Amino acid sequence: MSDIVRRDPRKDWIARNRLHPQHLEVLAELGQGAASEWVGPAGIVRRNPHAVGFMGPNGLKRIDRSGVQQGAGGGGAAKTTAQSKPLVEIESPAFLVAVVPDMAGGRLSGHDRDLLGLARQLADADPDARGAVLAVVYGEHKEDGFGEAGVDRLLTLDDPRFDGFAPEARLGALLAVEEAWTPRHWLVPDSKLGGADLGRRLAARLGERPATGVWQLEPDADAELGWQCTARGAAATIDIQRPLPRITLALEECAEPVDDNRHAAEALSLPQELPSPISRIEDLGQVPVDPSGVALAEAEFILSAGNGIRDWDGFHTAAEVLGATEGASRVAVDDGFMARDRQVGATGTWVTARVYVAVGISGAIQHLQGIQTCDKVVAINMDPGCDMIKRADLAVIGDSAEVLGSLVAMVKQQREEKRDAA
Numbered sequence: 475m476s477d478i479v480r481r482d483p484r485k486d487w488i489a490r491n492r493l494h495p496q497h498l499e500v501l502a503e504l505g506q507g508a509a510s511e512w513v514g515p516a517g518i519v520r521r522n523p524h525a526v527g528f529m530g531p532n533g534l535k536r537i538d539r540s541g542v543q544q545g546a547g548g549g550g551a552a553k554t555t556a557q558s559k560p561l562v563e564i565e566s567p568a569f570l571v572a573v574v575p576d577m578a579g580g581r582l583s584g585h586d587r588d589l590l591g592l593a594r595q596l597a598d599a600d601p602d603a604r605g606a607v608l609a610v611v612y613g614e615h616k617e618d619g620f621g622e623a624g625v626d627r628l629l630t631l632d633d634p635r636f637d638g639f640a641p642e643a644r645l646g647a648l649l650a651v652e653e654a655w656t657p658r659h660w661l662v663p664d665s666k667l668g669g670a671d672l673g674r675r676l677a678a679r680l681g682e683r684p685a686t687g688v689w690q691l692e693p694d695a696d697a698e699l700g701w702q703c704t705a706r707g708a709a710a711t712i713d714i715q716r717p718l719p720r721i722t723l724a725l726e727e728c729a730e731p732v733d734d735n736r737h738a739a740e741a742l743s744l745p746q747e748l749p750s751p752i753s754r755i756e757d758l759g760q761v762p763v764d765p766s767g768v769a770l771a772e773a774e775f776i777l778s779a780g781n782g783i784r785d786w787d788g789f790h791t792a793a794e795v796l797g798a799t800e801g802a803s804r805v806a807v808d809d810g811f812m813a814r815d816r817q818v819g820a821t822g823t824w825v826t827a828r829v830y831v832a833v834g835i836s837g838a839i840q841h842l843q844g845i846q847t848c849d850k851v852v853a854i855n856m857d858p859g860c861d862m863i864k865r866a867d868l869a870v871i872g873d874s875a876e877v878l879g880s881l882v883a884m885v886k887q888q889r890e891e892k893r894d895a896a
Contacts, residue, residue: 495859559736564626567606571597572657573625574648575609576667579828580616582623583849584726585663590624591729593661595691596701597626605658608742610651612636612644621739624732629742635750638757641668645675647748652680654745664688664723673723684721689728691718765799770816770823773799778818781805782834782855785875789833792878795885801825803835819844834874837862854878 488500571593575586582590590607597605606626611617613636620628629651635643651657662673664686677684687706694700694717701718706725770776777793778801779786793800802812804819818825820840830848835841837853837860845851845865853866854877863869870877 495864559622559734561621561738562626562735563738564604564606567597567626568600568603569597569605569658570608570627570655571605571659571661572608572610572651572655573661574663574669574672575611576663576665576669577611577613577615577617578667580614582617582619583828584731584847585665587623587731588726588728589661589663589724591731592691592724593659594624594732595729596659596661599693599701607737608651608655608657609739610648612647621736622732624737625739626737627742628739629744631744631748633748635748638759639668639755640753640757641671641675642753642755644672645679647744648672648676649679650744650746650748658720659718660721662721662723664725670723673721677721680721682721683719684723685716685719686723688722688724691729694718765793765797768799770799770801770818770825773801773825774828775799776801776818776825776827776829777831777833778802778835779806779812779833780835781809782836782874783811785878786811788875788878788882792882795882798831799827801830803841804838832862832866833878835862836860837865 485500485503488494488496491497494500573586573589573593575582575589577583577586590609593607597607607624608627608629609620609625610629610631612631614632615630631647633643636647648660660673660676662676663669664673670686673684674686676682685703685705687710688703689706690704692702692704694702702715703718703722705714705716706712707714765773765775775796775798777789777796777798779789780803783789783806790800792798800812800816801818801823802816804817804821806812807814807817807822815823817823818841819838820843822844824844824847826847827845828849829852830845830850831852831854832845833854835853836855836857839861842861842865850868851862851866852868852870853860853862854870854872854874855863856871856873857863858869858871863871
Protein backbone atom coordinates (compact mmCIF):
# COMPACT_ATOMS: atom_id res chain seq x y z
CA MET A 475 0.00 0.00 0.00
CA SER A 476 1.18 3.50 -0.79
CA ASP A 477 1.71 6.01 2.03
CA ILE A 478 0.54 8.90 -0.16
CA VAL A 479 -2.41 10.72 1.40
CA ARG A 480 -5.06 11.12 -1.26
CA ARG A 481 -7.57 13.95 -1.16
CA ASP A 482 -11.26 13.74 -1.89
CA PRO A 483 -11.79 15.80 -5.08
CA ARG A 484 -15.45 16.40 -4.20
CA LYS A 485 -14.51 17.93 -0.84
CA ASP A 486 -11.90 20.08 -2.54
CA TRP A 487 -14.59 21.33 -4.90
CA ILE A 488 -16.97 22.09 -1.99
CA ALA A 489 -14.17 23.94 -0.19
CA ARG A 490 -13.81 26.23 -3.21
CA ASN A 491 -17.55 26.72 -3.68
CA ARG A 492 -18.70 29.32 -1.12
CA LEU A 493 -22.36 28.85 -2.07
CA HIS A 494 -22.42 25.12 -1.35
CA PRO A 495 -24.49 24.33 1.79
CA GLN A 496 -21.65 22.16 3.19
CA HIS A 497 -18.94 24.74 2.45
CA LEU A 498 -18.19 25.69 6.06
CA GLU A 499 -18.34 22.12 7.33
CA VAL A 500 -15.85 20.93 4.72
CA LEU A 501 -13.53 23.84 5.50
CA ALA A 502 -13.52 22.84 9.16
CA GLU A 503 -12.92 19.19 8.28
CA LEU A 504 -10.01 20.01 5.99
CA GLY A 505 -8.64 22.55 8.44
CA GLN A 506 -8.32 25.16 5.73
CA GLY A 507 -10.12 28.05 7.44
CA ALA A 508 -10.93 30.42 4.61
CA ALA A 509 -9.42 28.01 2.04
CA SER A 510 -6.99 30.57 0.69
CA GLU A 511 -4.76 27.93 -0.97
CA TRP A 512 -5.09 24.33 -2.04
CA VAL A 513 -3.25 21.84 -4.22
CA GLY A 514 -4.92 21.16 -7.55
CA PRO A 515 -5.07 17.80 -9.33
CA ALA A 516 -1.90 18.61 -11.27
CA GLY A 517 0.06 19.42 -8.10
CA ILE A 518 -0.11 23.19 -8.68
CA VAL A 519 -0.88 25.36 -5.64
CA ARG A 520 -3.96 27.40 -6.44
CA ARG A 521 -5.13 30.54 -4.61
CA ASN A 522 -8.70 31.46 -3.80
CA PRO A 523 -9.44 34.99 -5.16
CA HIS A 524 -12.42 35.26 -2.78
CA ALA A 525 -10.36 34.74 0.38
CA VAL A 526 -9.67 37.61 2.75
CA GLY A 527 -6.29 39.15 2.06
CA PHE A 528 -6.04 37.85 -1.52
CA MET A 529 -3.68 40.09 -3.49
CA GLY A 530 -5.27 40.85 -6.83
CA PRO A 531 -3.55 41.77 -10.10
CA ASN A 532 -3.83 45.49 -9.28
CA GLY A 533 -1.91 45.04 -6.04
CA LEU A 534 -4.90 45.57 -3.74
CA LYS A 535 -6.02 43.17 -1.04
CA ARG A 536 -9.54 41.84 -1.22
CA ILE A 537 -11.73 42.59 1.82
CA ASP A 538 -14.59 40.15 2.27
CA ARG A 539 -18.04 41.64 2.98
CA SER A 540 -20.10 38.47 2.91
CA GLY A 541 -19.38 37.56 6.54
CA VAL A 542 -18.89 33.90 5.57
CA GLN A 543 -15.15 33.86 6.25
CA GLN A 544 -15.61 35.74 9.52
CA GLY A 545 -18.07 33.18 10.86
CA ALA A 546 -21.24 35.23 10.23
CA GLY A 547 -22.40 33.40 7.16
CA GLY A 548 -23.51 30.12 8.65
CA GLY A 549 -23.30 27.63 11.47
CA GLY A 550 -21.31 24.48 11.97
CA ALA A 551 -17.92 23.86 13.46
CA ALA A 552 -16.28 26.61 11.41
CA LYS A 553 -18.44 29.37 12.82
CA THR A 554 -16.27 31.69 14.89
CA THR A 555 -17.99 33.04 17.97
CA ALA A 556 -16.92 36.00 20.01
CA GLN A 557 -16.30 33.82 23.06
CA SER A 558 -13.88 31.56 21.22
CA LYS A 559 -11.61 34.39 20.09
CA PRO A 560 -8.58 35.18 22.25
CA LEU A 561 -9.07 38.20 24.50
CA VAL A 562 -6.54 41.02 24.22
CA GLU A 563 -6.25 43.39 27.17
CA ILE A 564 -3.98 46.43 27.21
CA GLU A 565 -3.72 47.61 30.81
CA SER A 566 -1.38 50.60 30.45
CA PRO A 567 -1.25 51.74 26.83
CA ALA A 568 1.62 53.92 25.71
CA PHE A 569 -0.76 56.12 23.71
CA LEU A 570 -4.31 56.26 22.38
CA VAL A 571 -5.69 56.13 18.86
CA ALA A 572 -9.09 57.83 18.90
CA VAL A 573 -11.75 56.72 16.42
CA VAL A 574 -15.10 58.48 15.90
CA PRO A 575 -17.34 55.98 14.02
CA ASP A 576 -20.47 57.12 12.20
CA MET A 577 -22.61 54.42 13.88
CA ALA A 578 -25.33 54.60 11.21
CA GLY A 579 -28.50 53.13 12.64
CA GLY A 580 -26.83 52.68 16.02
CA ARG A 581 -24.43 49.99 14.79
CA LEU A 582 -20.92 49.79 13.42
CA SER A 583 -21.00 49.95 9.63
CA GLY A 584 -18.50 48.30 7.30
CA HIS A 585 -16.76 51.67 6.97
CA ASP A 586 -16.49 51.96 10.77
CA ARG A 587 -14.98 48.48 11.07
CA ASP A 588 -12.44 49.25 8.36
CA LEU A 589 -11.49 52.39 10.29
CA LEU A 590 -11.05 50.40 13.50
CA GLY A 591 -8.85 47.95 11.60
CA LEU A 592 -6.72 50.91 10.52
CA ALA A 593 -6.54 52.09 14.12
CA ARG A 594 -5.29 48.67 15.19
CA GLN A 595 -2.43 48.93 12.69
CA LEU A 596 -1.32 52.18 14.30
CA ALA A 597 -1.81 50.95 17.88
CA ASP A 598 -0.02 47.61 17.40
CA ALA A 599 2.88 48.83 15.26
CA ASP A 600 5.39 48.80 18.16
CA PRO A 601 5.15 45.58 20.23
CA ASP A 602 7.24 47.18 23.01
CA ALA A 603 4.95 50.20 23.39
CA ARG A 604 1.47 49.19 22.33
CA GLY A 605 -1.28 51.70 22.05
CA ALA A 606 -5.00 51.35 22.72
CA VAL A 607 -7.90 52.12 20.40
CA LEU A 608 -10.44 54.52 21.88
CA ALA A 609 -13.89 54.68 20.25
CA VAL A 610 -16.00 57.80 20.85
CA VAL A 611 -19.71 57.07 20.36
CA TYR A 612 -22.56 59.56 20.54
CA GLY A 613 -26.02 58.73 21.91
CA GLU A 614 -27.69 55.39 22.43
CA HIS A 615 -26.57 52.49 20.26
CA LYS A 616 -27.43 48.86 19.56
CA GLU A 617 -23.89 47.62 19.04
CA ASP A 618 -22.49 44.91 21.30
CA GLY A 619 -19.48 43.93 19.20
CA PHE A 620 -17.04 46.76 19.91
CA GLY A 621 -14.52 44.31 21.37
CA GLU A 622 -14.64 42.07 18.30
CA ALA A 623 -14.08 45.18 16.13
CA GLY A 624 -10.81 45.99 17.94
CA VAL A 625 -11.87 48.59 20.56
CA ASP A 626 -9.85 48.72 23.80
CA ARG A 627 -11.58 51.73 25.39
CA LEU A 628 -15.15 52.87 24.78
CA LEU A 629 -16.44 56.36 25.55
CA THR A 630 -20.22 56.62 25.17
CA LEU A 631 -21.58 60.18 25.24
CA ASP A 632 -25.28 59.65 25.87
CA ASP A 633 -26.73 63.14 26.05
CA PRO A 634 -29.73 64.74 24.29
CA ARG A 635 -27.52 67.58 23.12
CA PHE A 636 -25.90 65.20 20.61
CA ASP A 637 -29.18 64.13 19.00
CA GLY A 638 -29.85 65.09 15.39
CA PHE A 639 -27.50 67.44 13.57
CA ALA A 640 -25.38 68.95 16.35
CA PRO A 641 -21.83 69.41 15.01
CA GLU A 642 -20.90 72.10 17.54
CA ALA A 643 -21.91 69.97 20.53
CA ARG A 644 -20.10 66.92 19.11
CA LEU A 645 -17.00 68.98 18.40
CA GLY A 646 -17.03 70.24 21.98
CA ALA A 647 -17.03 66.64 23.21
CA LEU A 648 -14.04 65.76 21.01
CA LEU A 649 -12.16 68.78 22.35
CA ALA A 650 -12.85 67.49 25.87
CA VAL A 651 -11.40 64.11 24.85
CA GLU A 652 -8.36 65.91 23.42
CA GLU A 653 -7.86 67.78 26.69
CA ALA A 654 -8.29 64.67 28.83
CA TRP A 655 -6.15 62.12 26.97
CA THR A 656 -4.43 63.83 23.98
CA PRO A 657 -4.63 60.89 21.51
CA ARG A 658 -1.65 60.39 19.23
CA HIS A 659 -3.96 59.85 16.24
CA TRP A 660 -7.52 60.86 15.40
CA LEU A 661 -9.30 58.67 12.82
CA VAL A 662 -12.65 59.75 11.36
CA PRO A 663 -14.58 58.19 8.44
CA ASP A 664 -14.51 60.37 5.34
CA SER A 665 -18.23 59.86 4.71
CA LYS A 666 -21.38 61.83 4.03
CA LEU A 667 -22.97 60.61 7.27
CA GLY A 668 -21.28 63.31 9.34
CA GLY A 669 -17.74 62.04 9.74
CA ALA A 670 -16.27 64.15 6.95
CA ASP A 671 -17.75 67.36 8.38
CA LEU A 672 -16.85 66.57 11.98
CA GLY A 673 -13.27 65.58 11.12
CA ARG A 674 -12.65 68.84 9.26
CA ARG A 675 -14.14 70.86 12.11
CA LEU A 676 -11.85 69.09 14.59
CA ALA A 677 -8.78 69.71 12.44
CA ALA A 678 -9.61 73.40 12.08
CA ARG A 679 -10.13 73.81 15.84
CA LEU A 680 -6.86 72.01 16.70
CA GLY A 681 -4.90 73.81 14.00
CA GLU A 682 -3.96 70.56 12.25
CA ARG A 683 -3.67 69.88 8.53
CA PRO A 684 -5.67 66.67 8.08
CA ALA A 685 -5.29 63.97 5.45
CA THR A 686 -8.59 63.32 3.64
CA GLY A 687 -9.62 60.52 1.32
CA VAL A 688 -7.01 58.16 2.82
CA TRP A 689 -7.26 54.57 1.60
CA GLN A 690 -3.89 53.05 2.53
CA LEU A 691 -1.16 53.25 5.16
CA GLU A 692 2.37 51.90 5.00
CA PRO A 693 5.42 52.31 7.25
CA ASP A 694 7.77 55.16 6.38
CA ALA A 695 11.24 53.77 5.78
CA ASP A 696 12.83 57.18 6.45
CA ALA A 697 11.31 57.62 9.91
CA GLU A 698 11.30 55.29 12.89
CA LEU A 699 7.72 54.15 13.54
CA GLY A 700 6.59 56.73 11.02
CA TRP A 701 3.79 56.23 8.51
CA GLN A 702 3.03 57.26 4.95
CA CYS A 703 -0.58 57.61 3.87
CA THR A 704 -1.98 57.40 0.36
CA ALA A 705 -5.04 59.52 -0.37
CA ARG A 706 -7.32 60.08 -3.32
CA GLY A 707 -6.98 63.47 -5.00
CA ALA A 708 -8.25 65.41 -8.00
CA ALA A 709 -11.72 63.86 -7.92
CA ALA A 710 -10.23 60.41 -7.22
CA THR A 711 -8.10 60.49 -10.38
CA ILE A 712 -4.67 60.53 -8.70
CA ASP A 713 -3.07 59.22 -5.51
CA ILE A 714 -1.24 61.58 -3.17
CA GLN A 715 1.37 60.34 -0.70
CA ARG A 716 2.38 62.28 2.40
CA PRO A 717 3.48 61.62 5.97
CA LEU A 718 0.56 60.57 8.14
CA PRO A 719 -0.77 63.61 10.03
CA ARG A 720 -2.41 63.52 13.42
CA ILE A 721 -5.97 63.75 12.05
CA THR A 722 -6.95 61.34 9.28
CA LEU A 723 -10.21 61.05 7.35
CA ALA A 724 -10.21 57.58 5.78
CA LEU A 725 -12.29 55.98 3.04
CA GLU A 726 -13.93 52.56 3.04
CA GLU A 727 -11.64 49.54 2.70
CA CYS A 728 -8.72 51.51 4.12
CA ALA A 729 -7.77 48.39 6.10
CA GLU A 730 -8.98 44.90 6.88
CA PRO A 731 -11.43 44.69 9.80
CA VAL A 732 -10.32 42.92 12.97
CA ASP A 733 -11.50 39.30 12.95
CA ASP A 734 -8.87 37.16 14.68
CA ASN A 735 -9.28 38.31 18.30
CA ARG A 736 -11.40 40.42 20.59
CA HIS A 737 -10.46 43.35 22.80
CA ALA A 738 -11.69 44.47 26.19
CA ALA A 739 -13.72 47.56 25.13
CA GLU A 740 -13.52 48.96 28.66
CA ALA A 741 -15.96 51.77 29.37
CA LEU A 742 -14.47 55.22 29.97
CA SER A 743 -15.96 58.47 31.18
CA LEU A 744 -14.73 62.01 30.81
CA PRO A 745 -13.01 63.35 33.93
CA GLN A 746 -14.80 66.68 33.60
CA GLU A 747 -18.27 67.86 32.74
CA LEU A 748 -18.93 68.81 29.15
CA PRO A 749 -19.37 72.55 28.68
CA SER A 750 -22.71 73.77 27.40
CA PRO A 751 -22.12 74.62 23.72
CA ILE A 752 -23.24 77.90 22.23
CA SER A 753 -25.30 76.45 19.40
CA ARG A 754 -25.76 78.54 16.30
CA ILE A 755 -27.59 75.72 14.51
CA GLU A 756 -31.19 74.68 15.06
CA ASP A 757 -32.11 71.18 13.92
CA LEU A 758 -35.64 71.23 12.49
CA GLY A 759 -35.72 67.48 11.92
CA GLN A 760 -35.52 65.40 8.80
CA VAL A 761 -37.22 66.55 5.63
CA PRO A 762 -39.86 64.07 4.41
CA VAL A 763 -38.73 62.47 1.17
CA ASP A 764 -40.76 60.29 -1.18
CA PRO A 765 -38.87 56.96 -1.27
CA SER A 766 -39.97 56.38 -4.87
CA GLY A 767 -37.98 59.44 -5.91
CA VAL A 768 -34.73 58.31 -4.30
CA ALA A 769 -32.12 56.91 -6.66
CA LEU A 770 -31.23 53.28 -6.00
CA ALA A 771 -27.55 54.08 -5.56
CA GLU A 772 -28.42 56.51 -2.71
CA ALA A 773 -31.24 54.56 -1.03
CA GLU A 774 -30.69 53.19 2.48
CA PHE A 775 -33.75 50.92 2.58
CA ILE A 776 -34.69 48.97 -0.56
CA LEU A 777 -37.59 46.57 -1.11
CA SER A 778 -36.71 44.63 -4.25
CA ALA A 779 -39.03 42.39 -6.29
CA GLY A 780 -38.22 39.37 -8.42
CA ASN A 781 -39.87 36.68 -10.48
CA GLY A 782 -41.61 35.29 -7.39
CA ILE A 783 -43.93 38.31 -7.05
CA ARG A 784 -47.50 37.67 -8.18
CA ASP A 785 -49.36 40.43 -6.32
CA TRP A 786 -47.70 43.60 -7.62
CA ASP A 787 -50.29 45.89 -6.06
CA GLY A 788 -49.49 44.37 -2.68
CA PHE A 789 -45.76 44.85 -3.30
CA HIS A 790 -46.20 48.56 -4.14
CA THR A 791 -48.42 48.99 -1.08
CA ALA A 792 -45.80 47.35 1.14
CA ALA A 793 -43.05 49.63 -0.21
CA GLU A 794 -45.22 52.69 0.46
CA VAL A 795 -46.16 51.65 3.99
CA LEU A 796 -42.61 50.64 4.92
CA GLY A 797 -41.11 53.78 3.38
CA ALA A 798 -38.77 51.76 1.20
CA THR A 799 -37.32 52.52 -2.22
CA GLU A 800 -38.46 50.01 -4.82
CA GLY A 801 -35.98 47.84 -6.68
CA ALA A 802 -36.24 44.84 -8.98
CA SER A 803 -34.36 41.96 -10.48
CA ARG A 804 -33.59 41.80 -14.18
CA VAL A 805 -36.39 39.30 -14.79
CA ALA A 806 -38.99 41.62 -13.28
CA VAL A 807 -37.70 44.49 -15.40
CA ASP A 808 -37.59 42.46 -18.62
CA ASP A 809 -41.17 41.32 -18.00
CA GLY A 810 -42.26 44.96 -17.84
CA PHE A 811 -43.32 45.06 -14.17
CA MET A 812 -40.69 47.62 -13.14
CA ALA A 813 -38.83 50.45 -14.87
CA ARG A 814 -35.30 49.89 -16.11
CA ASP A 815 -33.82 52.39 -13.63
CA ARG A 816 -35.11 50.17 -10.78
CA GLN A 817 -32.95 47.19 -11.78
CA VAL A 818 -30.45 46.06 -9.15
CA GLY A 819 -27.32 44.13 -10.03
CA ALA A 820 -24.13 44.16 -12.04
CA THR A 821 -26.16 44.84 -15.21
CA GLY A 822 -28.25 47.47 -13.43
CA THR A 823 -27.38 49.56 -10.36
CA TRP A 824 -24.91 48.62 -7.64
CA VAL A 825 -26.57 49.48 -4.33
CA THR A 826 -25.14 50.22 -0.87
CA ALA A 827 -28.32 50.13 1.22
CA ARG A 828 -28.21 49.59 4.95
CA VAL A 829 -31.18 47.20 4.60
CA TYR A 830 -31.97 45.32 1.40
CA VAL A 831 -35.11 43.14 1.29
CA ALA A 832 -35.20 40.70 -1.64
CA VAL A 833 -38.72 39.40 -2.27
CA GLY A 834 -39.06 36.46 -4.65
CA ILE A 835 -35.49 36.82 -5.95
CA SER A 836 -33.54 33.58 -6.41
CA GLY A 837 -30.15 35.31 -6.48
CA ALA A 838 -28.43 35.27 -9.86
CA ILE A 839 -24.71 36.00 -9.66
CA GLN A 840 -25.17 39.43 -11.30
CA HIS A 841 -27.76 40.37 -8.69
CA LEU A 842 -25.57 39.18 -5.81
CA GLN A 843 -22.71 41.25 -7.16
CA GLY A 844 -24.89 44.36 -7.13
CA ILE A 845 -25.82 43.98 -3.44
CA GLN A 846 -22.48 42.81 -2.04
CA THR A 847 -21.86 46.08 -0.15
CA CYS A 848 -25.29 46.17 1.55
CA ASP A 849 -25.07 45.99 5.34
CA LYS A 850 -28.06 43.73 5.99
CA VAL A 851 -29.86 41.52 3.45
CA VAL A 852 -33.29 40.02 4.15
CA ALA A 853 -34.63 37.36 1.77
CA ILE A 854 -38.28 36.29 1.38
CA ASN A 855 -38.56 33.21 -0.79
CA MET A 856 -40.29 29.86 -1.15
CA ASP A 857 -37.06 28.03 -2.05
CA PRO A 858 -34.85 27.48 1.02
CA GLY A 859 -31.97 26.35 -1.17
CA CYS A 860 -31.69 29.37 -3.47
CA ASP A 861 -28.54 31.47 -3.51
CA MET A 862 -30.29 34.56 -2.12
CA ILE A 863 -31.25 32.63 1.03
CA LYS A 864 -27.61 31.61 1.48
CA ARG A 865 -26.48 35.22 1.06
CA ALA A 866 -29.11 36.71 3.38
CA ASP A 867 -28.49 37.72 6.98
CA LEU A 868 -32.15 36.92 7.70
CA ALA A 869 -34.28 34.54 5.62
CA VAL A 870 -38.07 34.12 5.65
CA ILE A 871 -39.37 30.99 3.91
CA GLY A 872 -42.94 31.52 2.77
CA ASP A 873 -45.30 33.04 0.23
CA SER A 874 -44.23 36.62 -0.52
CA ALA A 875 -47.78 37.99 -0.67
CA GLU A 876 -48.65 36.56 2.75
CA VAL A 877 -45.40 37.72 4.35
CA LEU A 878 -45.68 41.26 2.98
CA GLY A 879 -49.36 41.43 3.91
CA SER A 880 -48.61 40.41 7.50
CA LEU A 881 -45.73 42.87 7.67
CA VAL A 882 -47.90 45.74 6.43
CA ALA A 883 -50.64 44.88 8.93
CA MET A 884 -48.11 44.79 11.77
CA VAL A 885 -46.63 48.19 10.83
CA LYS A 886 -50.06 49.79 10.59
CA GLN A 887 -51.07 48.36 13.97
CA GLN A 888 -47.92 49.71 15.64
CA ARG A 889 -48.51 53.16 14.16
CA GLU A 890 -52.09 53.18 15.40
CA GLU A 891 -50.96 52.18 18.89
CA LYS A 892 -48.43 55.02 18.93
CA ARG A 893 -51.10 57.52 17.84
CA ASP A 894 -53.47 56.28 20.53
CA ALA A 895 -50.74 56.48 23.16
CA ALA A 896 -49.92 60.05 22.14
